[in-house]
Amino acid sequence: MSILVTGGAGFIGSNFVLDWLADPATGGETVVNLDALTYAGNLSNLATLQGDARHVFVHGDIGDRALVGQLLAGHRPRAIVHFAAESHVDRSILGPGAFIKTNVEGTFALLEAARAHWSALEGEERAAFRFLHVSTDEVYGSLAPGAPAFTENHPYEPNSPYSASKAASDHLVRAWHHTYGLPVLTTNCSNNYGPYHFPEKLIPLMIVNALAGKPLPVYGDGMQVRDWLYVGDHCSAIRAVLARGRVGQTYNVGGWNEKPNIEIVTAICSLLDELRPSPAGPYARLVTHVKDRPGHDRRYAIDARKIERELGWRPAETFETGIRRTVRWYLDHADWVAEVQSGGYRDWVAANYGRR
Ligand code: NAD
Ligand code: DAU
Numbered sequence: 372m373s374i375l376v377t378g379g380a381g382f383i384g385s386n387f388v389l390d391w392l393a394d395p396a397t398g399g400e401t402v403v404n405l406d407a408l409t410y411a412g413n414l415s416n417l418a419t420l421q422g423d424a425r426h427v428f429v430h431g432d433i434g435d436r437a438l439v440g441q442l443l444a445g446h447r448p449r450a451i452v453h454f455a456a457e458s459h460v461d462r463s464i465l466g467p468g469a470f471i472k473t474n475v476e477g478t479f480a481l482l483e484a485a486r487a488h489w490s491a492l493e494g495e496e497r498a499a500f501r502f503l504h505v506s507t508d509e510v511y512g513s514l515a516p517g518a519p520a521f522t523e524n525h526p527y528e529p530n531s532p533y534s535a536s537k538a539a540s541d542h543l544v545r546a547w548h549h550t551y552g553l554p555v556l557t558t559n560c561s562n563n564y565g566p567y568h569f570p571e572k573l574i575p576l577m578i579v580n581a582l583a584g585k586p587l588p589v590y591g592d593g594m595q596v597r598d599w600l601y602v603g604d605h606c607s608a609i610r611a612v613l614a615r616g617r618v619g620q621t622y623n624v625g626g627w628n629e630k631p632n633i634e635i636v637t638a639i640c641s642l643l644d645e646l647r648p649s650p651a652g653p654y655a656r657l658v659t660h661v662k663d664r665p666g667h668d669r670r671y672a673i674d675a676r677k678i679e680r681e682l683g684w685r686p687a688e689t690f691e692t693g694i695r696r697t698v699r700w701y702l703d704h705a706d707w708v709a710e711v712q713s714g715g716y717r718d719w720v721a722a723n724y725g726r727r
Pocket of ligand 1: 377378379380381382383384405406407409410412413432433434453455456457458473508559560563564
């Protein structure tokens with residue numbers, strides 16, 4: 372038995388692959404990992420799997436229908452878990468083309484390859500097959516203060532090129548189920564954090580900048596609210612949806628943990644003050660308010676009652692335990708940080724922060 376994971380060398384995908392193979396309930400199943408290794412893909416996230424025959428890495432693009440067809444025919448996975456995407460909102464503002472290419476056209480190509488494969492299956496194999504699409508809460512748009520959290524029935528109101536491209540992919544997945552009967556599942560999750568998070572996103576950027584004594588760039592007033600979830604909890608939610616989710620349904624996944632950005636940044640500073648005090652004084656001295664993100668969504672919040680009610684899933688980590696584990700991970704993995712900050716990383720920092 373095997374599953375095909377796309378984007379399994381990225382932040383959430385690599386955590387998912389590692390957790391899948393470590394879990395006795397799933398670890399007997401091979402993971403075929405298809406990843407294009409963009410700037411966000413990093414095989415060193417999976418270094419502990421070297422020589423492990425249960426992990427088959429394939430360097431390739433989800434848009435390559437012939438390749439995906441070969442992988443499906445050769446490995447006959449019982450499921451596709453689709454993480455591969457361009458995932459950073461700021462990059463989508465500076466260059467939306469790659470987002471349309473991978474998130475929309477790539478998902479379309481993957482759905483077509485999956486449909487061709489699934490249509491030719493028979494009996495048990497056909498009945499068991501699943502296409503699990505990993506999506507985001509950003510498709511629902513921005514919430515007013517005090518408005519109820521997003522349920523699965525909230526209208527789609529994407530505001531950034533990233534969220535619009537993810538919304539388009541969600542619609543394609545829905546349509547492939549409705550029209551062709553492809554057995555799909557979709558998850559819409561809130562902001563993740565944890566190990567292997569690329570330091571272009573808020574939490575890892577604040578940790579690595581603080582340790583380097585660099586400014587901590589808070590967009591606008593820093594009162595934008597996100598619902599933070601430890602990445603291992605997102606991975607366990609995906610495993611639960613894959614195992615027990617109802618075909619054709621969507622499941623919202625969140626941490627019941629709404630916090631304004633400035634509170635996240637000060638929590639990181641306090642943890643670093645405790646774990647790696649700086650001779651220059653408290654890390655909060657580095658907080659710098661900079662020009663806001665264009666079209667910045669003010670608030671996201673997930674109502675995760677459906678996945679709890681139907682599948683019995685709840686997050687295991689609180690923000691306090693998860694952020695402590697995360698800060699410790701970055702302190703213990705200076706080599707990983709140095710490696711991902713080489714190459715194009717500096718160009719990105721100059722492009723995004725140079726003019727703020
Ligand atoms: P990431 O940017 O860290 O990783 C994306 C991975 O996809 C990389 O390994 C990259 O090489 C690969 N990839 C990109 N284009 C590809 C292509 N055309 N073909 C094959 N592989 C390709 O992203 P992430 O943060 O791990 O997010 C994974 C998924 O989860 C995305 O679909 C994202 O929309 C969704 N999501 C992310 C979050 C979050 O907080 N990070 C929250 C909810 C949902
Ligand atoms: O909500 C789920 C989404 O969360 C995922 O779908 C995306 O893939 C993921 O990148 C994330 O999107 P955000 O835009 O919310 O994440 P980011 O880490 O980029 O920013 C979090 C908040 O912090 C947001 O309000 C912008 C702010 N921010 C971000 C950066 C990088 C800053 O204030 N300063 C920064 O330098």
